[in-house]
Amino acid sequence: MKKTVLYVALSQCLLWSAVAQTPKKTAxxxxxxxAAATTQGRIxxxxxxxxxxxxxxxxxxxxxxxxxxxxxxxxxxxxxxxxxxxxxxxxxxxxxxxxxxxxxxxxxxxxxxxxxxxxxxxxxxxxxxxxxxxxxxxxxxxxxxxxxxxxxxxxxxxxxxxxxxxxxxxxxxxxxxxxxxxxxxxxxxxxxxxxxxxxxxxxxxxxxxxxxxxxxxxxxxxxxxxxxxxxxxxxxxxxxxxxxxxxxxSEIPRGPKAPYRPKVTEPVKTKEVRDIVYDNVTLPGVFQAYHMPAQGTPDYYALDVLQTLLAGGESSRFYKEIVDKQQKALQTSVFPLALEDPGLFIAIGIANMGTKAEELEAAMDTEVERVKKELVTDQEFQKVKNQIETNFVNQNARVAGIAESLANYKMYFGDANLINTELERYNKVTKDDLRRVANKYLTKENRVTLYYLPKAMEPKKEDKGK
Missing domain, CATH: 3.30.830.10 (Metalloenzyme, LuxS/M16 peptidase-like)
Incomplete structure (x- = not known):
């Protein structure tokens, strides 16, 4: 499968989505x-x-x-x-x-x-x-x-x-x-x-x-x-x-009751969940999902910086080591599923021809272990911070992006002005924070590991009665 086709396929997967009576008019x-601060560059x-x-x-x-x-x-x-x-x-x-x-x-x-x-x-x-x-x-x-x-x-x-x-x-x-x-x-x-x-x-x-x-x-x-x-x-x-x-x-009536909000806390995980999905694929895929804190928490920002370090473009660690140097993967990706309640830190690898899922998983785990043991260099850390700042600028380069960001910040955090100040939260993340959150959250007992394998590799079921 061509890399471009695979990228589109994964992107499409991730992009994920009575009549009221008219009352009397009221002012x-x-x-x-x-309004937000008027400093140049602020929204x-x-x-x-x-x-x-x-x-x-x-x-x-x-x-x-x-x-x-x-x-x-x-x-x-x-x-x-x-x-x-x-x-x-x-x-x-x-x-x-x-x-x-x-x-x-x-x-x-x-x-x-x-x-x-x-x-x-x-x-x-x-x-x-x-x-x-x-x-x-x-x-x-x-x-x-x-x-x-x-x-x-x-x-x-x-x-x-x-x-x-x-x-x-x-x-x-x-x-x-x-x-x-x-x-x-x-x-x-x-x-x-x-x-x-x-x-x-x-x-x-x-x-x-x-x-x-x-x-x-x-x-x-x-x-x-x-x-x-x-x-x-x-x-x-x-x-x-x-x-x-x-x-x-102004004439539209407010709802008669507070909308349903689930009050559910997912239990802390103590054991890795592993499974295999046999699908119409030609190359093995490795999908890892680590539980992580809700968006807006300090550790969330550290993990978001960490995902950029691991898989933020062709200069990232996953790409340089696993895709380019070892050639064990056709494509790698990491993204935090940023949710209102605790979400997931998801790492993805699609194996290159001739690479087994176990070999790809080991290569991905090795890069995670490096972050746990070693501090990133000043140069690499600054590069990641620059990438994050560029993403902020791009998100707010269009009026539709600005309108959505303002609504998101208000809905999730109660503060629309985070459109101007959230970057400061990222800038507070330190190199020590990256190592700390990697050790705290990126553990085997805190994750799901899912292999996608070609259907041809699925073990055949024995005939009934044998």
């Missing part, structure tokens, strides 16, 4: 918080709450005639009930079905005809919708998102249509991609009690078994203003935008 009594914004609980973040940047209108809902796969997995991701699709005032399937047509683009994604913790439009179409974006929030179509026809869409997505991303099922396979072995044990794509059996009333109840519980952040960035006037937000969102 918002929101008071804007002070300025205004934020406030509507009486119905909708949190609003506005960033004005008039350098290009574009605006990103985004809505983030605090609902992901972890908010689902056992036996009803996949609801959050399913709603990401269902919310494009239309509303009382928007024809079925017309969201895409409306945005494209206005010269814009739109999309959505679902993670374990939240669901995110966005439109990027010419700035003179700001009101259109607000209208579309208010329709989605106030009275989206949640009916049997839409549910049946999107069931087929999700089935096809599952086939393309998980079942028909080499190593495509690794994410749900890792999760179900890494977690025993926490709802992170199922992937956002969920189970088609669960979705098929659900009744229309359950979908409507999910919409009423999670698609409410007090569970959402409206984040807008781009070529806007803040005061004019506030008036438009009042026009389209």
């Amino acid at each position: 918002p009594k929101a008071v804007a918080k002070p 300025k914004f205004t934020e406030y709450d509507l009486p119905n609980g909708l949190h609003v973040i506005l960033h004005q940047d008039n350098t290009t005639p574009l605006v990103a209108v985004t809505m983030m809902y605090h609902v992901g796969s972890k908010n689902e009930q056992p036996g009803r997995s996949g609801f959050a991701h399913f709603f990401e699709h269902l919310m494009f079905e239309g509303s009382d005032n928007i024809g079925r399937g017309d969201y895409m047509k409306i945005v494209k005809s206005a010269g814009g683009q739109l999309n959505a994604n679902t993670s374990n913790d939240r669901t995110f919708y966005y439109e990027v439009l010419p700035s003179n179409k700001l009101e259109l974006g607000l209208y579309l998102e208010s329709e989605r929030l106030l009275h989206a179509k949640v009916d049997q026809k839409g549910v049946e249509t999107q069931r087929e869409v999700v089935k096809e997505e599952r086939r393309q991303r998980y079942e028909n991609q080499p190593y495509g099922s690794f994410f749900p396979e890792v999760l179900k072995r890494a977690y025993t009690t926490h709802p992170y044990k199922w992937a956002p794509i969920g189970s088609m059996e669960d979705l098929n078994a659900a009744k229309i009333e359950e979908f409507r109840d999910f919409y009423k519980e999670f698609y409410v203003p007090n569970n959402a952040i409206l984040s807008i960035a781009g070529d806007i006037n803040v005061e004019d935008t506030r008036k438009l937000i009042e026009k389209y969102f």
Whole structure:
């Protein structure tokens, strides 16, 4: 398999995603918080709450005639009930079905005809919708998102249509991609009690078994203003935008109850979980998942720096040693699954032709052991810090990226201004921290190790009766 094809396959695997009555009109009594600091290079914004609980973040940047209108809902796969997995991701699709005032399937047509683009994604913790439009179409974006929030179509026809869409997505991303099922396979072995044990794509059996009333109840519980952040960035006037937000969102009622948040703590692991998946692959794959702290904790930042050291590009340790020098791997990757509750530090290796999975695993473990025993050099440490800073700049180079970052920081940490200050948390990480967290978290008893092997290597089952 060509390296480029493999990279695309793995990337696709990882990228992972009732009608309300109209009340009487009320004027918002929101008071804007002070904008972010005005130092050069910092991102300025205004934020406030509507009486119905909708949190609003506005960033004005008039350098290009574009605006990103985004809505983030605090609902992901972890908010689902056992036996009803996949609801959050399913709603990401269902919310494009239309509303009382928007024809079925017309969201895409409306945005494209206005010269814009739109999309959505679902993670374990939240669901995110966005439109990027010419700035003179700001009101259109607000209208579309208010329709989605106030009275989206949640009916049997839409549910049946999107069931087929999700089935096809599952086939393309998980079942028909080499190593495509690794994410749900890792999760179900890494977690025993926490709802992170199922992937956002969920189970088609669960979705098929659900009744229309359950979908409507999910919409009423999670698609409410007090569970959402409206984040807008781009070529806007803040005061004019506030008036438009009042026009389209102030009448939407807040949810009658607090949305469900699981209060589950995954037990500490004391023994390595090892397993083999025989799949339609030609080369062995090694997938390791170590339990790690939730995002935003000091050790999370140290582990994020560590993953850049191990696998952040062709100058990283995994690449130089395992791919380039030893030629035991066709590709390596490390990424922290950054989650609201404790997540996973995932290391991946795809073996080169003629390399056994055991040999590749040993090479990966050797590089981890090096970090445990030796401090990184000053030069290597500075290079990693530079890479992280570059990633921050790139993330906030577009208005859509800024709007999403502001919403993420507010939703997860309660502080949108982390868009300006989170880099300071990374800069506090020391070389000693890298060695410390490697010894604390990257242990065999704290991990899942999963081999992907060609189906031809699967032992044949003995005939019954023998």
